[in-house]
Amino acid sequence: MRLIATILMFLFFSVTSTALPVYHYPGYLKKDTASEDYLKDKVLIEEVVKSKTVPGKEKVEYFSQVTRYGFKNLFSNYKYNTALPYAAQVNPNAEQFVQDYMRRHSRYLNDMKDWGKPYFNLIENVLQQYGLPAELKYIAVIESNLKTSATSPVGAGGPWQFMPYTARQFGLVVNQYTDDRRDYYKSTHAAARYLLSLYKDLHDWLLVMAAYNGGPGRVYSAIKKSGSRNFWHLQYHLPEESRTYVKRFIATHYIMEGSGGITTIGNTHNHTDYALPSKHHELPDSLLANTETLALTGKYNSLVIAKNLEMDAALFNRLNPNFDLLIASEGNFTLRLPADKMQLFVAHKYDILNECVQVMLGQVAMPANKTVYPETKKKKG
Numbered sequence: 001m002r003l004i005a006t007i008l009m010f011l012f013f014s015v016t017s018t019a020l021p022v023y024h025y026p027g028y029l030k031k032d033t034a035s036e037d038y039l040k041d042k043v044l045i046e047e048v049v050k051s052k053t054v055p056g057k058e059k060v061e062y063f064s065q066v067t068r069y070g071f072k073n074l075f076s077n078y079k080y081n082t083a084l085p086y087a088a089q090v091n092p093n094a095e096q097f098v099q100d101y102m103r104r105h106s107r108y109l110n111d112m113k114d115w116g117k118p119y120f121n122l123i124e125n126v127l128q129q130y131g132l133p134a135e136l137k138y139i140a141v142i143e144s145n146l147k148t149s150a151t152s153p154v155g156a157g158g159p160w161q162f163m164p165y166t167a168r169q170f171g172l173v174v175n176q177y178t179d180d181r182r183d184y185y186k187s188t189h190a191a192a193r194y195l196l197s198l199y200k201d202l203h204d205w206l207l208v209m210a211a212y213n214g215g216p217g218r219v220y221s222a223i224k225k226s227g228s229r230n231f232w233h234l235q236y237h238l239p240e241e242s243r244t245y246v247k248r249f250i251a252t253h254y255i256m257e258g259s260g261g262i263t264t265i266g267n268t269h270n271h272t273d274y275a276l277p278s279k280h281h282e283l284p285d286s287l288l289a290n291t292e293t294l295a296l297t298g299k300y301n302s303l304v305i306a307k308n309l310e311m312d313a314a315l316f317n318r319l320n321p322n323f324d325l326l327i328a329s330e331g332n333f334t335l336r337l338p339a340d341k342m343q344l345f346v347a348h349k350y351d352i353l354n355e356c357v358q359v360m361l362g363q364v365a366m367p368a369n370k371t372v373y374p375e376t377k378k379k380k381g
Contacts, residue, residue: 038203041066045200049193052171054129063131063196070133070205073231074250079133086254093232094250101251109255112141115317117324118302119146119159123188130192133205138252139191139212142245147314148182157181160191170194184303184313206231206246214242287318292342296335300327301356308352309341 044062048055055063069078075089123137143161144150151157155164158181164174170190172180180186198208198216207229211219222237223229235243302323306316317323319336327333337345345352 041203042200045196048130049170049197049200052193054189055131060129060131065131067132067196067199067205070199070203070208071135073204073206080135080253080257086257090250090254091232094247097247098251098254101248102255105251106255109141109252112146113256114322115314116141116146117322118313118317119184121324122184122303126185126188126192129189130196132192132195135253135257136195136205138249138256139195139209140188141252141256142248148184158187159184160187160194162187162190162194166194170197202229204229204231209246209249210238210242213245214239218242288336290339291319291336292339294335294337294342294346295332296327297332298327298353299357300333300353304356305345305352308348308355309337309344311337311341 044059048059071079074091074094075081076091080086081089119140120137123140124134127134127136140146140159144159146159148159150159150161152161156162157179158167160181162170162172162174162181164181167174167181167187167190170193172186172190174181180190195208195212198211199205201216202208202211202219207219207223210222210231218239219242222234225237226234228234231246235246300323302316302320303313305311306313309316316337320333323333323335335342335345
């Protein structure tokens with residue numbers, strides 16, 4: 001009876017594409033990968049990956065239930081709960097290497113909690129559009145330290161370190177004129193589809209990360225050799241680089257979240273839980289040269305401003321530390337920009353503000369390219 005009911009339910013979805021079943025704890029995570037639930041998940045994920053488009057609301061809700069179980073071998077409740085102590089949730093196998101990683105990298109990562117907020121906000125927003133866990137944003141930290149300019153010795157590029165072939169496979173343009181791997185918005189959408197593609201077979205985020213680093217073939221080989229789909233049981237059948245990669249993710253997540261880190265404005269913590277950073281940071285004279293300031297009020301977003309001014313987001317954040325946090329909490333900010341960028345901003349600030357508000361309200365996605373505004377007519381003199 002269960003098989004018949006499942007087939008009828010699957011056929012109904014295939015015909016109508018308007019309703020999805022309620023997702024319960026999947027039996028195949030305990031048993032095998034030939035169950036009806038597993039096959040159904042695979043079909044739905046493949047539809048999204050092949051279409052290279054954002055899935056509809058019903059599929060997003062379904063995926064969010066499917067993918068939440070992916071951290072079953074890391075967090076006791078399948079995903080990290082910010083309301084509970086980190087040590088009470090994380091798998092004991094993960095504890096032994098976190099301390100050493102913290103000692104070597106915690107200072108840099110703690111700084112990233114500040115300047116990386118706009119990037120984390122954008123990445124998390126895209127991941128949510130595919131029903132993926134917010135924790136996956138830290139893959140971009142491990143891959144590139146959030147840098148669009150990052151390039152590996154073997155040719156992987158951008159914040160998600162796509163190889164050209166993989167980038168094209170998931171919808172990015174890579175040629176002598178255009179490299180979408182360097183575009184935060186486009187590359188994050190491609191990364192979301194790639195992560196879903198890996199998850200459809202592995203159904204475990206720790207294994208997905210190992211596959212993201214070393215390729216799925218090595219993970220399938222480790223599963224076969226170990227007879228297990230548990231990362232902690234099969235890790236020593238993986239290349240050292242891949243198992244270290246997974247542990248770097250866990251340690252990064254701990255530093256950014258487990259020790260009280262706040263990486264997005266939308267975090268559940270209140271502003272009273274921590275001290276607001278100061279606007280006034282000492283900047284080198286070389287950076288301040290030929291810049292101008294402007295008192296700014298309104299619901300502005302740093303990434304929208306930087307995009308429209310064709311300005312590197314990292315430079316914008318250096319000139320305007322804590323911009324998103326402070327303008328959201330205090331409603332004003334003294335904006336600092338290079339003189340030519342300030343002139344462009346003043347000419348189009350109301351158009352930029354309108355776009356920022358639309359992005360904030362979720363009425364439009366963060367555009368990938370610079371918005372083209374009509375040219376300002378010059379007065380005849």
